[in-house]
Amino acid sequence: MYFENRRVAGDILADQLFDEYRWEDCAIIALNSGGVLVAEPIAEKLHSVLTMLLSEEITIPSEDLVLGEISQNGNFVKNRNLSDGQFDEYSRELFNVFEQLKREKIQKINRLIGDGGTISLDLLRGRNIIVVSDGFIDSSTIDVVLDFIKPIEYRRIIAASPVASIKAVDRLHVSADEIHILDVKNNYLDTNHYYNDNNVPPLKDVINKISNIVLNWK
Known part of the structure; x- marks a missing residue:
């Protein structure tokens, strides 16, 4: 499966999540700038806060x-x-x-x-946490999220992505309470391969999207 762009893929995921989570208290963690583009329509439709967790290998x-x-x-x-x-x-x-x-x-x-600082755990505490990526390649970023939220109590972990490798999905079945993956790849190529449009804005613009997400609630 290929997607026009990350937002279109996010719209599909938002529709999948809407019935169960529109009236629930949710927080979304995107795992990179591309993940924010996928997560943006989900946050808009579910009226959820949106944050981003950066990590480096x-x-x-x-x-x-x-x-x-x-x-x-x-x-x-x-x-x-x-x-x-x-x-x-x-x-x-x-x-x-x-x-x-x-x-x-x-x-x-x-x-x-920069001035965006780290994610406040208070934003996540007691909520359903939706972890969003533009592509789960392996289990490493999943393990980073689990470590990050370890100090707090939360309701459920929901993993959502347009595309993922079989290896990542196997890990998600163990670590997440629920997963929404639109396409699982046996031979996962570069994440950009699965999007026709790979225009991802600079990080400062992505952070502005996060800051303004409440203004775009639908």
Whole structure:
């Protein structure tokens, strides 16, 4: 399945979610700028707050190895494909590189979000949390979200995306209470491949969309 653009795909997901969640207390977490474009019509139709959680992979270039991801609150979540023993070994041997990469990535995230700051957990507390991506490639961003919301009580986690890999869907079946995926790919290509229009606005414009979402409630 291919989509005209991310907003059109988001409209389809919004229609799927409307009957059950229009009158429920929901908060939406988008996982990147493309995810915000998918989430925008969902938030408008469900009258939900919309936030974005940024994260960055920590990769050891010399080893071609992804150790995990760090989110904008500074928490690091290890790559679940590594055993605890493997991760401990790599993190000890490459400790200085690992720590430097973490500092660089959190600085990059802070530059990106600027005055937008981190997500307030109070916006999510006690609500149904709808996690939206423009494409779930693997389980890494899912694990980052679960780590981020761990300190709070919430009702349900609903995952929504126009497209996802089989591997990501398998993980979502375990970690989410409900999933809405329009197309599951056995051989997942680059996320942009599934959209005819890949025009994603600059991050500052995306953040403005988030700030103004209440004005666009339908």
